[in-house]
Amino acid sequence: MGDERQDPLQEADTGRDLYGIATWERRSRLDVVSSWLYWLIVRVGKGLVILLASVTAVAIGGIGALTDPVIGVLAAISILPAFVLAGYVWLSDVGGGEPASLLAATFLLGVVTAGFAAVLNGVLQPYFGSLGVVGVVxxxxxxxxxxxxxxxxLAVRLWAYTDDRFSTVIDGAVYGAMAGLGFATIENAIYISQAVGEVGGVSLGLGLIGVGGDITATRALAGPGHVVYSSFAGYYLGLAKFNPGSRGPIVVKGLLIAAAIHATYNATVGLGSGLIQVATGLPELVSFVVFVLGYVGCFGYLLYRKLARYRVAYRRVSDGRSGPGTGRGPDTG
Structure with a gap:
């Protein structure tokens, strides 16, 4: 299957030295040089992607917004619900706590790679805007x-995915949650910065109440969604890592699930909260809160069930009550 296939000469296992014929290993100086060049190319490539992402994040004003004291405080407050949710996903990891260095790196990569999305969204949006409501959807x-x-x-794939400490499928959900938290942090900072800028600025202290509090509360509801969506995609990335023969389709499946949940939220949040307001007579903001809690809560519960099924299977294997092939393994659906 995929990466697991062997050449017929390898399968025959005649005991003959097949180096350079059907097998390869580092023997000659050229082999060693080739290995080191490949190692360098991969890391330089990753470094260039991270550098470009960082420059893009600075260019769109995201980093500046985070470093502004007022915006930084409001962004930190707005991200608290997403932080709690990401913490829960982290606690769901049964394979051992993930190293703080990898978690921090994934969070920061989630922050800087958000710039790519901001640029692409901004460039492509005008082409859909002329189509009205259908174009928006x-x-x-x-x-x-x-x-x-x-x-x-990408924030997970650039660093944590290639580390040996990414050792279980569920680790993908953990790092996906951290990438979502980083993305939500800079997105919230940008939205808050724009809202504050429209009213001429807000100062620290009581000045944070009012427009600062309103936009912060609104963005606080958006953050958990990012964590949930990317946790789903991250879980399938973890599944792909340990099923290399089907890596591509598994990653695509995870992205399709996450993208569909994300897009459906964006497409229905206005209509859904409006219908709740009409049906119940609740204020607009309260109706919005009810819709968001219901929508994100629904998919958060599905994520909880997925992580719980993995934990149960993992513990059964660890306790020796069932082995590979004798009981139900981790959920791969």
């Missing part, structure tokens, strides 16, 4: 959902 499903979930998964 198409924009969410064709651009926003797929692009934002892809860049968050």
């Amino acid at each position: 198409l924009f969410f499903y064709i651009v926003v959902g797929p692009v934002e979930e892809t860049v968050k998964l």
Whole structure:
């Protein structure tokens, strides 16, 4: 299957030295040089991607917004619900606590790679805007959902995925959650910065109440969604790591799920909260809160069930009550 296939000469296992014929290993100086060049190319490539992402994040004003004291405080407050949710996903990891260095690196990569999504969304949005409501919906499903979930998964793939400490499928969900948290942090900072800028600025202290509090509360509801979406995609990335023969389709499946949930939220949040307001008579903001809690809560519960099924299977194997092939393994659906 995929990477597991062997050449017929390897399968025959005649005991003959097949180096350079059907097998390869580092023997000659050229082999060693080739290995080191490959190692360097991969890391330089990753470094260039991270550098470009960082420059893009600075260019769109995201880093500046985070470093502004007022915006930084409001952004930190707005991200608290997402932080709690990401913490829960982290606690769900049964394979041992993930190293703080990898978690921090994934969070920061989630922050900087968000710049790619901002640029692509901004460039492509005008092409859909002329199509009215249909164009807006198409924009969410064709651009926003797929692009934002892809860049968050890129934040995991660039660093944590290649580390040996990424040792279980469920680790993918943990690092996906951290990438989503980083993405939500800079996105919230940008939205808050724009809202504060429209009223001429807000100062520390009582000045944070009012427009600062309103936009912060609104963005606080958006953050958990990013964590949930990217946790789904990250879980399938973890599944792909340990099923290399089907790696591509598994990653695509995870992205399709995350992008669809994300895009559906964007496409229905306005209509859904409006219907709740009409049906119940609740204020607009309260109706919005009810819709968001219901939508994100629903998919958060599905994520909880997925992680719980993995934990149960993992513990059964660890306790020796069942072995590979004798009981139900971790959920791969």
